[in-house]
Amino acid sequence: MSGQQPDRGGASQIFQPLAGDDPTTVAGYRLAAKLGAGGMGKVYLSYTPGGRAVAIKVIRPEFGDDPEFRRRFAQEVQSAQRVQGLFTAPVIDADTDGPRPWLATAYVPGPSLADAVVAHGALPVETVLLLIAGMAEALQVIHGAGIVHRDLKPSNVLLAADGPRVIDFGIAYAADATSLTGSGVAIGTPSFMAPEQAAGRRVTPATDIFALGQVAAYAATGTPAFGEGTSHGVLYRIVHEEPDLSRVPERLAELVTRTLAKDPEARPSVAEVIALCQSANAETVLRRPEDWLPSTVAADITVRTAAPAPDRTPPPPGYSPTAPAIPSAAYSPTAPATPTPVPVPVPVPAPGLFPTAPATPVHARPYPYGAPVPPGPAPRPSASAGKRGVLIALAAALVFGVAGGATAYVLLKDKDKDQGRQTQGGGAPQGDQKGTGSARPSATPSARPQPKPAAYKGIDLTAGYHLTLGDDDVRPQDGEDGGYELSYDTGGYLDAESSGGSLVLLDAGQEGSLAACRADTRYTQEVYVDKLSKGRQVCVTTGTGHIGLVTVRGFSAEDSPSTYLTLDLTVWRDAAGSSSNG
Incomplete structure (x- = not known):
């Protein structure tokens, strides 16, 4: 999907009216206009209830029907929602499970870089420096969230009045993972790929x-x-x-030359890119004026700011529009759609009647949301019934109060007898010593047996292969998607595949152990290999109850015909539910 507004021209070309096959609403969002379409789907303009303009991207049915796309798309959306940078268009809402997956990002009233260059030509050097520095800051935040954009191109860069905005980060990865990539659906733009990407090798932040x-x-x-x-x-x-x-201006020559190095290791880091922009600038510090864009490009922003509003008149009851609507949960960009507990009315006794008997909290009752009520109006109780109910409640309370007091007396008396028997017998009660009498649980429960570690040294885990920690002989097996427990995904990351599985990347220098893996809760579903170095350790907790500790020992050479990760693995089987430390 290429940006929010791929067409240039006046407002009538930017904000296209909805056609017969376009939905009128998406999960409660009323659509005001169509902004464009691309290989991934269509982009629509809408508004939040508070009036904030948003761009809603509805994925094509072909992708929605692909289970692998949905899985990857859900992962990428979850990661993208953590990206909150000054030069990104944040993802504010999404539905990855509905009939048609979609996501909503903040609407940016500005042309894409592709549209601006096609319409108005090359940009001045000062504008390019501010553009690249802003994009580098966006990549710093995106990479910090564990995302590689993979499809950074002029149509995915929007030019706003206060700087560029990078969009669609992570979505290309979900598309690359589907079978559709081999069936005529073009994902990505060849003119802006990196050599390793074009050759099908490992993709890293250096690719961006x-x-x-x-x-x-x-x-x-x-x-x-x-x-x-x-x-x-x-x-x-x-x-x-x-x-x-x-034709590249001299002031930009070093920046462009270094970033276009064939070897990923030779390319500058994001921080070095920003430093190159600063050194190429006349000032030592980059300052972004309000008129950082040429006046002709700035005029396009004015056109896009005048976005049309949707029809705010609600449809009549039972109205069924001819255009389809995409159902989903009601609008809730910041909180999951979970049912709100309904408080159950609790009778309150008169003040001072039972000063020592606290009321049972609602959440501790067997039916916290109340018993099911049959449909129809509830009968109104008569006044006499109400009085009888009060009397019955008071009587019951008194009975339970007396019974409770008697029970407490008996228990305390039994406790005194037990303590007396322990004192006389010098230890446990005599009945317990003989194996007779009332059997009471011991004060200290028996500890679960300590799980024994199983060590596997020097495993070469190739990209596209997986490990099953429950196997007696843990060795790489072909396949990277399914109910496995740990896989090396061809996308360049270790993946906790099994349902309920998770990974934790331990800090550099942190000593890995069973206790450390149990205690650390910085869970994630995948760990990108480019974040790993020799000696780093990853905790693996599987959905089947095993715990593993991965220690990185090395990486495949650049000239190796396969991409693999050399690691040591220690497995504690059935240890996830155990409470003893190791």
């Missing part, structure tokens, strides 16, 4: 740095650095040839 260099060259010259043409031709040049930087 290469795309950032391509975006800089495009913004400064108006053409892609590796030219245009067929996808195969462009991808060949990206992998094997050098870019054409003859």
